[in-house]
Amino acid sequence: MARVYNFSAGPAALPLEVLETIRNDLPDWRGTGMSVMEVSHRGKDFVELAARAEATLRELLAIPDDYCVLFTQGGATLQFAMAPMNLAASGDTADYVQTGSWGKKAVGEAGKFCKVNVAADSADRNFTYIPDPASWQLTDGAAYLHYTPNETIAGVEFHFVPECEAPLVVDMSSTILSRPVDVSRFGVIYAGAQKNIGPAGLTIVIVRRDLLERAPASLPHLMTWRAYAESDSMTNTPPTFAWYVADLVFQYLKDGGGLAAMAEINARKASKLYDAVDRSDFYSNPVAPAARSWMNVPFVLADAALDARFLEESAAAGLMNLKGHRSVGGMRASIYNAVPEQAVDALVDFMAEFERVNG
Numbered sequence: 001m002a003r004v005y006n007f008s009a010g011p012a013a014l015p016l017e018v019l020e021t022i023r024n025d026l027p028d029w030r031g032t033g034m035s036v037m038e039v040s041h042r043g044k045d046f047v048e049l050a051a052r053a054e055a056t057l058r059e060l061l062a063i064p065d066d067y068c069v070l071f072t073q074g075g076a077t078l079q080f081a082m083a084p085m086n087l088a089a090s091g092d093t094a095d096y097v098q099t100g101s102w103g104k105k106a107v108g109e110a111g112k113f114c115k116v117n118v119a120a121d122s123a124d125r126n127f128t129y130i131p132d133p134a135s136w137q138l139t140d141g142a143a144y145l146h147y148t149p150n151e152t153i154a155g156v157e158f159h160f161v162p163e164c165e166a167p168l169v170v171d172m173s174s175t176i177l178s179r180p181v182d183v184s185r186f187g188v189i190y191a192g193a194q195k196n197i198g199p200a201g202l203t204i205v206i207v208r209r210d211l212l213e214r215a216p217a218s219l220p221h222l223m224t225w226r227a228y229a230e231s232d233s234m235t236n237t238p239p240t241f242a243w244y245v246a247d248l249v250f251q252y253l254k255d256g257g258g259l260a261a262m263a264e265i266n267a268r269k270a271s272k273l274y275d276a277v278d279r280s281d282f283y284s285n286p287v288a289p290a291a292r293s294w295m296n297v298p299f300v301l302a303d304a305a306l307d308a309r310f311l312e313e314s315a316a317a318g319l320m321n322l323k324g325h326r327s328v329g330g331m332r333a334s335i336y337n338a339v340p341e342q343a344v345d346a347l348v349d350f351m352a353e354f355e356r357v358n359g
């Protein structure tokens, strides 16, 4: 079997062990004689799976009891709207810290539902840093403060949790499960599954229970987090296959030592890759060192005329999906949990050899 090293930003690599389990399970899941895709989400087998997935996720992230875990759809992008819909009345102000393209999209959606104050913005330097929290212009009595702990496109990550009166609402799509986090510091954490959790189509939302009360009665049922919280996320048919795969990924992470173990590996992977980028002027990364992402490592070649050759030869070497986002150019290696350290080692070796030949 020819598996390549997949550096896709999302949908992204899944652990081979998980794929093999899926292959085995597929025609006859749990002795039902059916695949998991063909059974009722309200049947005993699926309900058990769903509960186990939530329990394992709770264990991995040490989610306190006063938080609910929702399995929803619509991606992080729908949460850009659901956060203000559920948390802010139209006269309220929500604060946003904008450190990249995803945060900017979240700002755009929130503006349809409430007043938005962009408390800090790093667009002036092309989203390559995080403005010092001491400079943030926060609103007294803000409904919440939203930020993006990891901006997937420019590769900018918060390596701290800011202090704030208002509940913190965060888009963790591309960093969730990459390391332990103190969930109790946040009001709401949401993440599309297709980076570090499982297949596209599932969105995890972790909400402090008291915040569920804020949603106005006029909201459509499925636009309220409360609807999911009150029905174990089965108010309508959930994305059962994606939920099943997420459960397998959670088990895989737990068996691998949990998030502390992942953090150690992820820190090492990232540092190997940044070292390779920093070693010479042939490659560079513009992000402030303190804000460099562990998960998404963009880098450019000093001579952009070599980009096409780099991509062609890296793909021929089994290093796939390294093309950078069009807004940044160059390359981007996404090195989520499921991208093994050997993949990073192979990329680092390829980069050195490519520089030797073309530098």
Ligand SMILES: *Cc1c(COP(=O)(O)O)cnc(C)c1O
Residues within 6 Å of the ligand: 010, 074, 075, 076, 077, 078, 102, 148, 150, 151, 152, 171, 172, 173, 174, 192, 193, 195
């Ligand atoms: C990928 C990504 C999104 C978009 O997610 P969808 O699930 O496609 O809506 C939003 N925010 C961040 C940080 C992302 O990485």
